[in-house]
Amino acid sequence: MLVTFSTKAYADITMFGDVALQLIHLMGHSGSVPGAILAEDVPAALERLKAALASGAGQAPSPAPGEPGDEDEERPKVRLSQRALPLIELLSAAARQGCNVMWDH
Numbered sequence: 001m002l003v004t005f006s007t008k009a010y011a012d013i014t015m016f017g018d019v020a021l022q023l024i025h026l027m028g029h030s031g032s033v034p035g036a037i038l039a040e041d042v043p044a045a046l047e048r049l050k051a052a053l054a055s056g057a058g059q060a061p062s063p064a065p066g067e068p069g070d071e072d073e074e075r076p077k078v079r080l081s082q083r084a085l086p087l088i089e090l091l092s093a094a095a096r097q098g099c100n101v102m103w104d105h
Contacts, residue, residue: 001017001105002017003021003033003103005102007090007094008097008100009094009096009099010090013087022080023049023084026049026053027045028048036103037101039094039098039099045091045101049084053080053081
């Protein structure tokens with residue numbers, strides 16, 4: 001499943017569903033798709049998301065060397081905070097311009 005975030009203030013952002021749902025939860029929402037944040041609630045959702053990412057919430061721990069799941073040791077891991085950057089930009093633009101944010105399949 002793919003989830004697309006949209007607002008009048010920024011280009012649409014499409015993410016894989018599992019990542020999008022994690023980020024929606026970190027913003028303080030139920031995770032239902034479709035969903036929306038009213039313009040007046042966008043700054044608070046943005047701050048909750050930033051705070052959760054800064055505290056390491058939602059980050060999957062890396063497997064220890066030799067444990068199952070360690071096979072891709074050579075491949076760099078993409079952290080949730082990195083995947084969240086486009087959404088943070090979208091939320092920031094929506095907050096600046098006072099726009100609603102919506103997401104859908």
